[in-house]
Amino acid sequence: MSKNFFITTPIYYPSARPHMGHAYSSIVADFFARFKKIEGFNVFFLTGTDEHGQKIQRAAEKVNKKPLEFCDEISKTFKDLSKTLNLSNNEFIRTTEDRHHKSVQNLWNILEKKGEIYLSKYAGWYSVSDEAFYLEDEIEEINGVKTSKSSGSPVEWVEEESYFFKLSKWQDKLLDLYENNENFILPKSRKNEVVSFVKSGLKDLSVSRKSFTWGIQVPSNKDHVIYVWLDALTNYISALNYPNINDKLYKNFWPADLHMIGKDILRFHAVYWPAFLLAADLPTPKRIYGHGWILSGEEKMSKSKGNILDPIEIINEYGLDPLRYYLLKEVSFGNDGNISKDKLISCINSDLANNFGNLCQRVLAFTEKNISLKIPKPDRFNEEDLNILNNFSKNYQNLIDYINNQNINSYMNFIVDQMFLANKYFNDQEPWKKKNDIKRLNTIIYTSLELIRKISILLYPVIPNSSLEALSIFNVKETNLTINSIRNNEFLKPSMEINKINILFRKVLNND
Numbered sequence: 001m002s003k004n005f006f007i008t009t010p011i012y013y014p015s016a017r018p019h020m021g022h023a024y025s026s027i028v029a030d031f032f033a034r035f036k037k038i039e040g041f042n043v044f045f046l047t048g049t050d051e052h053g054q055k056i057q058r059a060a061e062k063v064n065k066k067p068l069e070f071c072d073e074i075s076k077t078f079k080d081l082s083k084t085l086n087l088s089n090n091e092f093i094r095t096t097e098d099r100h101h102k103s104v105q106n107l108w109n110i111l112e113k114k115g116e117i118y119l120s121k122y123a124g125w126y127s128v129s130d131e132a133f134y135l136e137d138e139i140e141e142i143n144g145v146k147t148s149k150s151s152g153s154p155v156e157w158v159e160e161e162s163y164f165f166k167l168s169k170w171q172d173k174l175l176d177l178y179e180n181n182e183n184f185i186l187p188k189s190r191k192n193e194v195v196s197f198v199k200s201g202l203k204d205l206s207v208s209r210k211s212f213t214w215g216i217q218v219p220s221n222k223d224h225v226i227y228v229w230l231d232a233l234t235n236y237i238s239a240l241n242y243p244n245i246n247d248k249l250y251k252n253f254w255p256a257d258l259h260m261i262g263k264d265i266l267r268f269h270a271v272y273w274p275a276f277l278l279a280a281d282l283p284t285p286k287r288i289y290g291h292g293w294i295l296s297g298e299e300k301m302s303k304s305k306g307n308i309l310d311p312i313e314i315i316n317e318y319g320l321d322p323l324r325y326y327l328l329k330e331v332s333f334g335n336d337g338n339i340s341k342d343k344l345i346s347c348i349n350s351d352l353a354n355n356f357g358n359l360c361q362r363v364l365a366f367t368e369k370n371i372s373l374k375i376p377k378p379d380r381f382n383e384e385d386l387n388i389l390n391n392f393s394k395n396y397q398n399l400i401d402y403i404n405n406q407n408i409n410s411y412m413n414f415i416v417d418q419m420f421l422a423n424k425y426f427n428d429q430e431p432w433k434k435k436n437d438i439k440r441l442n443t444i445i446y447t448s449l450e451l452i453r454k455i456s457i458l459l460y461p462v463i464p465n466s467s468l469e470a471l472s473i474f475n476v477k478e479t480n481l482t483i484n485s486i487r488n489n490e491f492l493k494p495s496m497e498i499n500k501i502n503i504l505f506r507k508v509l510n511n512d
């Protein structure tokens, strides 16, 4: 089994500052990256910005800036956000980098040499906002404006010389790919959409533009820039040092294990991207997961609607880990979800402060007061102790399966249950009444500490800062964090010194 794992976020358009939707994709990808890391995988986690094309060129023109100068500024806000979100990414790629230019032009040359690209003329609808071509039956007129039915973005008529990629030729091979790799596209409902789109017949795809210049030139024809999606998708291999396919990064990490994307860009990832790769004789990614949208009220966030949720504002008010916890637990993964202040506050107060935070403080304070800040030596475990302690190793394979099937909600439910059960155990055992039975007292404290440790390990992908703070009780550092003790049902070593920690989560008053 390969121990490498390559996961990506979409690369974001630096046309405006990042919003909650971007934060969501990144947090979700970080969750999987961190779990795989503590599972023992060598993880490569990539994110970045998608900086070419008409959308960016127009956004820069609007504020009288050169496109690159404009991108430098906004790309930095995305890079800053990756730090604010505490992402564990290894790389942040910008498509304006030299290495990416080389990679895209190389891929283009291969496609051209293989006869997969030809020069013709495009006449049809184009949405600059989506950077997508639409067929007549994919658009509708709303208040006199021609609009894409799927995204709601306005479209404009384009007629110009263009290179085309022979997408139609790959229709059957794509259908084979979907059929032979059951989980290539998840969730299932999204797969069905893609399959019926491909079955309905693929047309060749326009892959160059002539009417503007902000992009990567077609190597053999300087009048054309390469279509921004062909450019953008290639980032996933540019970051692995493609075209050097003998490079260690490329060899270790391509094909990607998981492209985490929003459902809005599924067609590009599940149809165009594998088709380009098949045509260039390169391996296709293993999985594409299209998650739902974070809605603002009932609608998708967009600049034009003026309903943008700013992740930084929420983090400043409530903290990063509560936001991460909320998005991972409360959104039914794969479906749309929204941010409600009430639910966020209830997550902080009930799950994080009352349940997990309180468990840590209570058990630590009790340990210090009644024995000392040391792991006690347990006596024989009774059935109740063993039931709760063994719950983790018993569910190890389930947890791995949840992660491998992108079943975030079951993973979160397991943790919530364990937090509840651990608190209940401490209450039910009433260690404060066992002061005369030191063996039993030690066993209860030992069991409770062990539960805190295992829950904290599982919380690492969700709320890394708080998990590490809790694990500092046991002197566990991020560099040697693993889930092996869950797999092997290993417990704490008695007599090891432990540390007190600060209050993990403070309750929040709901002023509304």
Ligand code: MSP
Binding pocket: 009, 010, 011, 012, 013, 020, 021, 022, 024, 025, 050, 232, 233, 235, 260, 261, 262, 263, 264, 265, 292, 293, 294, 295, 300, 301
């Ligand atoms: N640049 C392209 C992606 C190229 S990938 C090779 C792009 N960028 S984007 O900035 O418009 O959006 C990128 C991603 O942000 C979406 O696919 C989605 O993952 C995420 N989101 C943007 N708005 C969102 C919501 N309202 N909710 C959840 N995620 C959404 O498309």
